[in-house]
Amino acid sequence: MPDLWSDDEAAAFVERFGDAGEAVALRVYTSRLLGRDPSLVLHGGGNTSVKTTCRDLLGREVEVLCVKGSGWDLADIEPPGLPAVRLAALRELRSLDALADQDMVNAVRGALLDCRAPNPSVEALLHAFLPHAYIDHTHADAILALTDQPDSGLHVRAALGEDVLVLPWIMPGFPLAKAVAAAFEASPSCVGIVLAKHGLFTFGATAKESYQRTVDLVDRAQRYVDAAIVPAAGPEASALPLAARREALAAALPVLRGACAVVAGGARVVADARLDDDLAAFGARADAAALCATHPITPDHVIRTKGPYLHLSEADWSEPDRIRARVDEYAVSYRRYYEASARRISPEHMHAPTPVVAVLAGVGVVALHASRKGARVAADIAEHTLRVKAQAQALGEFVALSDDELAEMEYWPLELSKLGSKLAPELQGQVALVTGAAGAIGVGVCEVLLERGACVLATDVDADRLEKASARLGGGERLRTVVADVTAPADAARLFDACCVTFGGVDCVVPNAGVAHVRSIEEMDHEAFQRVLDVNATGTMLVLQQAARVFRAQGTGGAVVLQASKNVFAPGARFGAYSASKAAALQLGRVAAMELAELKVTVNVVNADAVFGDEDVPSRLWAEVGPDRMKARGLDARQLRDYYRERSLLKQEVTPRHVGEAVAWFAAQRTPTTGAVLPVDGGLPEAFPR
Ligand SMILES: [Zn+2]
Numbered sequence: 001m002p003d004l005w006s007d008d009e010a011a012a013f014v015e016r017f018g019d020a021g022e023a024v025a026l027r028v029y030t031s032r033l034l035g036r037d038p039s040l041v042l043h044g045g046g047n048t049s050v051k052t053t054c055r056d057l058l059g060r061e062v063e064v065l066c067v068k069g070s071g072w073d074l075a076d077i078e079p080p081g082l083p084a085v086r087l088a089a090l091r092e093l094r095s096l097d098a099l100a101d102q103d104m105v106n107a108v109r110g111a112l113l114d115c116r117a118p119n120p121s122v123e124a125l126l127h128a129f130l131p132h133a134y135i136d137h138t139h140a141d142a143i144l145a146l147t148d149q150p151d152s153g154l155h156v157r158a159a160l161g162e163d164v165l166v167l168p169w170i171m172p173g174f175p176l177a178k179a180v181a182a183a184f185e186a187s188p189s190c191v192g193i194v195l196a197k198h199g200l201f202t203f204g205a206t207a208k209e210s211y212q213r214t215v216d217l218v219d220r221a222q223r224y225v226d227a228a229i230v231p232a233a234g235p236e237a238s239a240l241p242l243a244a245r246r247e248a249l250a251a252a253l254p255v256l257r258g259a260c261a262v263v264a265g266g267a268r269v270v271a272d273a274r275l276d277d278d279l280a281a282f283g284a285r286a287d288a289a290a291l292c293a294t295h296p297i298t299p300d301h302v303i304r305t306k307g308p309y310l311h312l313s314e315a316d317w318s319e320p321d322r323i324r325a326r327v328d329e330y331a332v333s334y335r336r337y338y339e340a341s342a343r344r345i346s347p348e349h350m351h352a353p354t355p356v357v358a359v360l361a362g363v364g365v366v367a368l369h370a371s372r373k374g375a376r377v378a379a380d381i382a383e384h385t386l387r388v389k390a391q392a393q394a395l396g397e398f399v400a401l402s403d404d405e406l407a408e409m410e411y412w413p414l415e416l417s418k419l420g421s422k423l424a425p426e427l428q429g430q431v432a433l434v435t436g437a438a439g440a441i442g443v444g445v446c447e448v449l450l451e452r453g454a455c456v457l458a459t460d461v462d463a464d465r466l467e468k469a470s471a472r473l474g475g476g477e478r479l480r481t482v483v484a485d486v487t488a489p490a491d492a493a494r495l496f497d498a499c500c501v502t503f504g505g506v507d508c509v510v511p512n513a514g515v516a517h518v519r520s521i522e523e524m525d526h527e528a529f530q531r532v533l534d535v536n537a538t539g540t541m542l543v544l545q546q547a548a549r550v551f552r553a554q555g556t557g558g559a560v561v562l563q564a565s566k567n568v569f570a571p572g573a574r575f576g577a578y579s580a581s582k583a584a585a586l587q588l589g590r591v592a593a594m595e596l597a598e599l600k601v602t603v604n605v606v607n608a609d610a611v612f613g614d615e616d617v618p619s620r621l622w623a624e625v626g627p628d629r630m631k632a633r634g635l636d637a638r639q640l641r642d643y644y645r646e647r648s649l650l651k652q653e654v655t656p657r658h659v660g661e662a663v664a665w666f667a668a669q670r671t672p673t674t675g676a677v678l679p680v681d682g683g684l685p686e687a688f689p690r
Pocket of ligand 1: 046137138139198199300
């Protein structure tokens, strides 16, 4: 493990954050060095502190502990992420025999110098009770491989030597703080403390000393682990070829995702899959099922991943009914664990009894979570977990916390408060697939769906415009793009497979791709007419067909929101190709509403009119139609927009976002409505639905 300390960088941090004092600036620097190495801490894990002084309102010097605050990640922490707490107020708590969690939070908050600061870490007392200026706490993979063993200290002592203490598992909070302080006082020459099945504390007089002790101990642990493990010769034979892994996921994920939603009472999750060779091979190990059933490598992972992972053998994941049965079994087993181990600590309610992480033999690992970020966090943790479990197993035998110990962490209010309590957006957990996504309406639809919390797979036949649309939508982890031609059956299938591999399945499908050709019937270009039919009618049919396939596999219903046009009810001269093909699309939508109702899929239609878009994403349709209409009416571009606005009842311009709002309404399925047509046209009596 490399020592990344640099005097120049340290000086740069002092320069940048000097207002908070040099001690805090250096604390920020080494906290980030630790936080940016995922083999040391993941996603808000670990904590650090520094003891220093500051002045109170009366100008008196006060000894304070600046300790990581809740909601901050070591990787990008700043001085406000290290709130200052009066040290004396914390230290005097040590005389108590016991301290209830809520009393501890109260006492620590009450000692803050700034009442607006975030809650200090639940380990604040541990940091306060030790005498050192700097303290670093990580959950280093290499340390966990040594200590997650039947004898937690055996390998630790062999690897790290005698100047490191090993404490048994103790629940974090007040009891752990007292135990660590007492252990240190009995061996004051130690340079670090390993907490069994939890992680590592190091300390020092300076930021550099404490950081370098972490580096040194983790490095020793890593060398010990490496020396004990004989690497397998040649490639991992049990992993399927990459293309086969993707194919397996495309088929299995919608079933898995649907089964989880059914068990969770309809709450949908999105997926994040990792297909690395070693992860694919892990699931095929003879002991994979047993290792997946064991608990996390360090306890604070439990609120992100739950305890056991769902293991699916090839015989399981290749058979939809077996996937559903395995999810049901997981739920039964989780309920049993809850009743036996969690109930006694009186939690408010049981978490959904569904797996968060699934390991597919030969394929890889998949995390399932209501939010895309939650799925990414769980997948990151799962990657490290499987690798550490494999190492620990090679070293001896992987052993984690017992059910009772884990339940205490999983349902600990102070741990759960890390997850926050923000109200989930309306479409969180939903996956939307939008065709024609690079056009004006497509971008408007994607924009609104993303705002409502959905994951969006945006597809278009035009790669350049799709890239531009993605940039306009701000990229982000909930947006993915695929270039595809919806008139080709193979492309339509590939598109839905990509959506399943990327997000786990699909809930809302928006067939929106459309083209126009302006010509009277007498002058109609046959090829152009066919092209319009292909995109607007055949493309819609192919997308509906693929949507039905995935909806059936998931078994959790879905929403189709099809873009037809005001022209279906009020056609325009010289617009036969468009009007006829959109009429076909609308009729397909109505037939789909009848056929897919048995799957609880709603199919509704939006009839928009005169959506010009903006300069950034102008309507492709109007680029085609506009010149003809301007000529016919003797108007310029601006006058044409005004003309269409003024001809509507509401005298209001229709924007792409208006269409997006209509789509989001149907996607949310707030009413039992299917087969309906919603005009978004400012009000045109001749186009009232009928
Ligand atoms: Zn910890």
